[in-house]
Amino acid sequence: MTDERWLEGMVAFVTGAGRGEDGGGGAGIARALARHGARVVVNDLTEEAVAATVTQIQQRGGEAWGIVGDVSNPRDAERMIDATVERFGQIDILVNNAALGGLVPAIERLPDDIWHRQVAVDLSGPFFMSRAALRHMIPRRFGRIVNIGSLAGIRTGFVSGAPYTTAKSGLIGLTRQMAAEFAPFGITVNVLLPTGIRNPAIMRRRPDLFQGNDRQLGPLDPEEEIGKLVAFLARRDVGFISGAAIPLDRGLGSALGNFVEYARRSGKDIG
Numbered sequence: 173m174t175d176e177r178w179l180e181g182m183v184a185f186v187t188g189a190g191r192g193e194d195g196g197g198g199a200g201i202a203r204a205l206a207r208h209g210a211r212v213v214v215n216d217l218t219e220e221a222v223a224a225t226v227t228q229i230q231q232r233g234g235e236a237w238g239i240v241g242d243v244s245n246p247r248d249a250e251r252m253i254d255a256t257v258e259r260f261g262q263i264d265i266l267v268n269n270a271a272l273g274g275l276v277p278a279i280e281r282l283p284d285d286i287w288h289r290q291v292a293v294d295l296s297g298p299f300f301m302s303r304a305a306l307r308h309m310i311p312r313r314f315g316r317i318v319n320i321g322s323l324a325g326i327r328t329g330f331v332s333g334a335p336y337t338t339a340k341s342g343l344i345g346l347t348r349q350m351a352a353e354f355a356p357f358g359i360t361v362n363v364l365l366p367t368g369i370r371n372p373a374i375m376r377r378r379p380d381l382f383q384g385n386d387r388q389l390g391p392l393d394p395e396e397e398i399g400k401l402v403a404f405l406a407r408r409d410v411g412f413i414s415g416a417a418i419p420l421d422r423g424l425g426s427a428l429g430n431f432v433e434y435a436r437r438s439g440k441d442i443g
């Protein structure tokens with residue numbers, strides 16, 4: 173990726189972007205936006221996680237600022253966006269990346285709290301953050317919102333489960349609603365649908381998913397692949413793509429056979 177400074181003068185907020193080198197999609201997206209010249213606000217749940225990415229970006233010559241908060245809490249969402257505008261005078265780009273995934277029990281055994289928590293973080297979080305950011309974007313007649321969904325939002329997520337799949341599906345609907353509602357205000361809203369991301373935690377836990385000949389599965393590089401597309405969609409002159417749900421899956425979602433194999437390797441009974 174070239175480091176053209178498309179985003180010079182812009183302020184970007186990336187949720188769930190902590191843990192620096194040990195982070196996943198969010199940290200990679202934050203690094204990519206900084207490389208393209210944006211001032212980046214890094215959000216996560218702990219000071220330690222936030223500081224890791226902020227330090228990494230600063231060491232590479234980028235500008236970053238960290239803020240701790242829970243995206244599923246509407247008061248936290250407003251506080252974090254307002255603090256960003258207070259500090260930088262504006263917010264141009266919001267990337268709703270923070271999410272809870274992971275294996276959960278099958279539906280007939282799924283406890284209420286797991287359902288509510290995942291839907292709160294994965295779907296209500298992007299709503300609360302977008303609502304808070306839009307209040308500042310609308311008067312400026314400019315904004316770029318990129319939601320990080322999942323291929324699970326359009327294909328059943330074998331390795332995830334009902335709340336994740338449902339929330340990521342809902343995120344596509346929220347994206348389209350916002351795209352249509354805010355088109356007259358120069359605000360674009362898109363959702364990316366990745367498959368496997370080169371997340372160090374997942375790679376440590378399930379190295380088998382990222383090895384062998386099964387390269388169609390991924391893994392996607394957080395900075396060079398996902399971050400690159402987010403940075404492109406955030407450009408000022410890319411106002412013509414909005415309401416798009418873009419699979420980042422190397423074609424996997426078009427190939428039922430690979431999904432069956434993926435499910436088998438994940439140890440799930442698919443009948």
Ligand SMILES: NC(=O)c1ccc[n+]([C@@H]2O[C@H](COP(=O)([O-])OP(=O)(O)OC[C@H]3O[C@@H](n4cnc5c(N)ncnc54)[C@H](O)[C@@H]3O)[C@@H](O)[C@H]2O)c1
Nearest residue numbers: 188195196197198242243269270271320322366367368369
């Ligand atoms: N990992 C994959 O293979 C994969 C596949 C498809 C889609 N995705 C999606 O891509 C995005 C990035 O995934 P990733 O696995 O690379 O994760 P990531 O490393 O970007 O981690 C998510 C971060 O969100 C933070 N977080 C969790 N709850 C939060 C909350 N309530 N408020 C603020 N921060 C919170 C976590 O602490 C973590 O650092 C997610 O939206 C995920 O659903 C991931």
